[in-house]
Amino acid sequence: MFEYENKIQHWINRLSFLLRSEIQRRFKDNGIDLSAEEWALLMVLWQKGPLQMGPLAAITLRDRTTVTRLVDRLVEKKYLQRANAEGDRRQVVVSVSKAGREIEERVVGIVLPLIKKSGEGISEKDGETALTVLRKMTENLDDSRN
Numbered sequence: 378m379f380e381y382e383n384k385i386q387h388w389i390n391r392l393s394f395l396l397r398s399e400i401q402r403r404f405k406d407n408g409i410d411l412s413a414e415e416w417a418l419l420m421v422l423w424q425k426g427p428l429q430m431g432p433l434a435a436i437t438l439r440d441r442t443t444v445t446r447l448v449d450r451l452v453e454k455k456y457l458q459r460a461n462a463e464g465d466r467r468q469v470v471v472s473v474s475k476a477g478r479e480i481e482e483r484v485v486g487i488v489l490p491l492i493k494k495s496g497e498g499i500s501e502k503d504g505e506t507a508l509t510v511l512r513k514m515t516e517n518l519d520d521s522r523n
Contacts, residue, residue, distance in 0.1 A: 386514075389511070396413075400416065403488075409487070416484065419473065419481075423477075428472075429468050430444055430445065433448075454476075456477035457471055457472065457473060458473075458474045
């Protein structure tokens with residue numbers, strides 16, 4: 378019999394659901410109108426800067442339709458802005474707006490304690506090992522997409 382509770386993938390999935398749920402609850406409790414999925418897009422754009430929709434979809438592992446919907450909501454909330462790509466008006470570049478930059482520190486301040494809590498009781502060495510294992514598992518699946 379397949380014992381899913383003995384597989385790391387089960388715990389990755391469970392952790393992901395718990396983190397998303399708790400992040401959304403904390404945002405709501407702090408008066409921040411963001412879903413976990415919207416936050417994931419903002420995180421990428423805060424770190425990488427303006428991106429076209431295709432690369433943004435690829436980085437966040439979402440289809441372009443989903444990314445377009447999320448971007449639409451974030452533009453409506455004034456956290457993102459769109460512009461035509463330089464030299465190609467058919468391409469759209471998404472960037473963080475002034476309002477999106479203004480909430481970054483507050484949002485990160487809400488998320489960091491949760492990240493810290495999830496790592497309690499885990500040694501630095503075990504954390505590094507887990508990170509190495511998860512990166513390798515991700516690499517294995519990324520390779521299978523080609």
